[in-house]
Amino acid sequence: MSRIRVGIIKEGKIPVDRRVPLTPKKCVEALQEFPGLEIWKQPSDICCFSDAEFAELGIPVQQDMSQCDVLLGVKEVPIAQLIPGKTYFFFSHTIKKQPHNAKLLRAILDRHITLIDYETLTNRQGQRLVAFGRYAGIVGAYNGILTYGKKWGLYDLKPAYLCHEMEDMQEEYFKVKLPPIKIAVTGGGRVAGGAMEVLDKMGIRKVSVFDYLYKQFAEPVYAQLRSGDYNSRPDVEVWDSPDFYANPHLYRSTFRKFTRVTDLLLACAFWDPRAPRLFTEEETRQPDFKINTIADITCDINGSIPLTTCATTIPEPAFDYNPETGEREPAYSRPENITVTAVDNLPCELPRNASRDFARQLIDHVFPHLFNGDAEGVLERGTIAKAGKLTPRYSYLQDYADSVAGEK
Known part of the structure; x- marks a missing residue:
């Protein structure tokens, strides 16, 4: 033509x-x-x-x-x-x-x-x-940081959708004052890359998975978690990525070690319905389950994050999950709840x-x-x-x- x-x-x-x-x-x-x-x-x-x-x-x-x-x-x-x-x-x-x-x-x-x-x-x-994945990651990470700050009364960020351009949103980064928390970013594609862009520009330091699990820090840090960091096949000792993507149903989640040290989870990894979920609702009731804020950026309904049973909206992006009752509650209802944001059209905010x-x-x-x-x-x-x-x-x-x- x-x-x-x-x-x-x-x-x-x-x-x-x-x-x-x-x-x-x-x-x-x-x-x-x-x-x-x-x-x-x-x-x-x-x-x-x-x-x-x-x-x-x-x-x-x-x-x-x-x-x-x-x-x-x-x-x-x-x-x-x-x-x-x-x-x-x-x-x-x-x-x-x-x-x-x-x-x-x-x-x-x-x-x-x-x-x-x-x-x-x-x-x-x-x-x-x-793909629009990079901007899903950018807005999703920003929403996660916004939600964490709002949950604990640390700062008040302007929602991304009220910003004319990303430059306006980036001006909000300077308001972010986080305690020495640990942030987990799952995934290795465009979405995770966009999320890490935001964390890097906010001055949050990236650390190795080993240090994330076993060291204490005097500042907020994050780690990027790949599939091999939180999945294993019981009958195979060495991680094999092609095998995981071909046979995810043969694997089990080992994410439990991260739930004990993570405060904020940014879920950016593609999830195959045949693969194990990151954690179970029962695990959220364990005394050492530390995660209190989740940004389900990939927003797979009933997917890798079992608390995401439906998508939220851009104007009302968050809800609370009460681990004791297993019920949803209004966002920021109780500190003991897990606050979740799960918007399925994040790039529309910018x-x-x-x-x-x-x-x-x-x-x-x-x-x-x-x-x-x-x-x-x-x-x-x-x-x-x-x-x-x-x-x-x-x-x-x-x-x-x-x-x-x-x-x-």
């Missing part, structure tokens, strides 16, 4: 999402880098960048997207807004057979839409090319920064494949549906799509 017209669509999902896949300045950059590219922007009164900001940089603001070859969104597109025969990029949340999106996939097939999901765009090694970061990834890692004939198969691997059919890689979704066939 020598010339491609890309349309940036208005987000239609409720609750609203203010992010955008391409920011005004990144549109200009993309146009300069790819001479065969043309970009239109659909008007939006919810986008974190105004229509005027696009128009001022020469990006046409156009309601009718039917003349575009490729349509870019962020969240799921409402079925009523899907244009037949088009190629769409967005997070469809269908590849795990999420029940609430079966009708969306059915409509995509019925309307002969080509669906390329950002989550399925990978390189040859299977590594994802675009939409302008998160959008810039995502747009950078799109330009660097996805757009080239629109113009080089997809030489590396990136778009092919990421295509879930095309011409009314599921692609072979995603044929396992057929029963999922058929489960709502004929429904209105």
